[in-house]
Amino acid sequence: MPDSFLSEYQPFREEIREFVAEKLPDDMKERTRQGFHPTKEDMRRWTAILHERGWSAPGWPREYGGAGWSPLKRMVFEIEMANAEAPGLSPFGLHLIGPVIYTFGSEEQKARYLPAILDGSQFWCQGYSEPNSGSDLASLRTTAVSDGEHYVVNGQKIWTSEAQYADMMFCLVRTDSSGSNQGGISMLLIDMNSPGVTVRPIITQDMSHYVNEVFLEDVKVPVENLVGEENHGWQYSKFLLANERTASAYLPQSKRDLRRLRELLGQLREGDDYLTHDATLDLEVARTEIDLAAHEMMVYRIIEGAYRIDPNAAASMIKARGAGLQQRISSLWVEALGPHALPLFGSGTHESGGYGLDLSPGAMSQYLIRRAVSIYGGTNEIQYNIIAKRGLNL
Numbered sequence: 553m554p555d556s557f558l559s560e561y562q563p564f565r566e567e568i569r570e571f572v573a574e575k576l577p578d579d580m581k582e583r584t585r586q587g588f589h590p591t592k593e594d595m596r597r598w599t600a601i602l603h604e605r606g607w608s609a610p611g612w613p614r615e616y617g618g619a620g621w622s623p624l625k626r627m628v629f630e631i632e633m634a635n636a637e638a639p640g641l642s643p644f645g646l647h648l649i650g651p652v653i654y655t656f657g658s659e660e661q662k663a664r665y666l667p668a669i670l671d672g673s674q675f676w677c678q679g680y681s682e683p684n685s686g687s688d689l690a691s692l693r694t695t696a697v698s699d700g701e702h703y704v705v706n707g708q709k710i711w712t713s714e715a716q717y718a719d720m721m722f723c724l725v726r727t728d729s730s731g732s733n734q735g736g737i738s739m740l741l742i743d744m745n746s747p748g749v750t751v752r753p754i755i756t757q758d759m760s761h762y763v764n765e766v767f768l769e770d771v772k773v774p775v776e777n778l779v780g781e782e783n784h785g786w787q788y789s790k791f792l793l794a795n796e797r798t799a800s801a802y803l804p805q806s807k808r809d810l811r812r813l814r815e816l817l818g819q820l821r822e823g824d825d826y827l828t829h830d831a832t833l834d835l836e837v838a839r840t841e842i843d844l845a846a847h848e849m850m851v852y853r854i855i856e857g858a859y860r861i862d863p864n865a866a867a868s869m870i871k872a873r874g875a876g877l878q879q880r881i882s883s884l885w886v887e888a889l890g891p892h893a894l895p896l897f898g899s900g901t902h903e904s905g906g907y908g909l910d911l912s913p914g915a916m917s918q919y920l921i922r923r924a925v926s927i928y929g930g931t932n933e934i935q936y937n938i939i940a941k942r943g944l945n946l
């Protein structure tokens with residue numbers, strides 16, 4: 553069904569396939585196929601190659617250097633990219649802060665940051681969560697006090713993905729403690745090389761270095777790095793989170809991973825030296841295929857505006873359902889491979905996160921890290937609360 557629904561995009565798909573066949577470097581393609589996390593250099597290089605074609609920011613308006621495609625066309629593009637084993641791009645500049653800057657930022661911020669995000673030369677991270685403020689984000693306690701020229705920032709962020717790569721952080725800070733929690737939050741753009749910024753790695757159970765703690769001690773941030781208006785940061789952060797949750801559908805990757813699992817099961821049967829290819833597994837794979845097709849249709853209907861539903865509730869539906877499917881698919885991989893899924897040879901670096909036999913690249917690594925999909929960007933329970941309140945008016 554979804555494929556016929558997208559048939560009008562066939563020429564566009566061919567165009568993407570030709571482009572990727574010509575431009576995607578073999579080493580990058582092989583690393584992605586093997587399940588390794590893209591290196592910083594992979595992300596920088598691939599963003600620059602896409603930018604030359606005008607494709608690094610498919611959803612941004614043309615006036616800001618994007619491709620200006622509809623959400624549906626963008627999804628077709630991303631499905632083709634995943635199928636071609638192109639590495640994922642760093643989302644923090646392109647998907648998250650870029651749209652905030654061109655929607656709410658000053659002209660100076662647009663001129664200064666958007667070109668460097670588009671060509672991959674500048675990396676960003678997201679400074680939202682704090683040790684005691686995750687789901688209850690509005691309770692955050694990092695403070696920013698203005699002396700007229702600068703904000704002086706003090707506090708701690710945690711789980712900051714890719715902070716070790718980042719040149720800049722978009723950061724939620726408290727600029728007013730007198731009223732409601734939400735009403736006293738501002739968004740600052742902080743140079744990660746500023747004195748007083750310390751990044752400390754957290755190694756996750758897949759032995760990768762992806763997340764960090766970030767300490768901010770008397771960090772001076774020029775007042776022109778405030779996004780929009782002071783104490784309006786909550787509004788910008790909600791806009792950004794809706795984008796983050798929609799991107800977390802991970803539909804292209806789930807389609808690719810499930811298709812690959814089918815291929816793997818075929819290979820295992822021919823080789824007959826693997827343990828797990830029984831009827832129960834087949835049934836579960838078939839069920840997951842059906843659920844993924846249903847999810848895909850829901851994503852298309854939402855992005856095409858076919859449902860009359862609050863956009864935040866819609867983003868939460870996509871996020872919660874997409875996270876569950878990602879986790880199921882990675883579990884099925886491990887189940888199918890039995891003991892062959894076990895190898896995990898991490899050396900504690902972000903780049904070394906994928907492994908295993910040639911048949912099972914990255915299976916265990918993916919299984920472990922995908923437990924986090926229902927946590928980051930807001931846990932599933934928080935998504936269900938949003939759906940209940942904003943979607944069902946409960």
Ligand SMILES: Cc1cc2nc3c(=O)[nH]c(=O)nc-3n(C[C@H](O)[C@H](O)[C@H](O)COP(=O)(O)OP(=O)(O)OC[C@H]3O[C@@H](n4cnc5c(N)ncnc54)[C@H](O)[C@@H]3O)c2cc1C
Nearest residue numbers: 678679680681686687711712713924927928929930931933
């Ligand atoms: C791999 C990874 C990458 C991340 N990257 C980033 C990043 O780049 N930047 C960033 O700012 N943050 C990042 N995060 C943090 C993430 O956003 C938080 O972990 C998440 O919001 C949950 O917050 P918490 O960990 O404090 O858990 P808590 O908020 O303490 O939640 C604990 C449990 O209680 C449940 N719970 C809490 N409140 C409610 C409620 N009202 N109703 C029902 N259940 C509730 C939650 O669902 C959860 O199960 C990342 C997290 C991970 C795991």
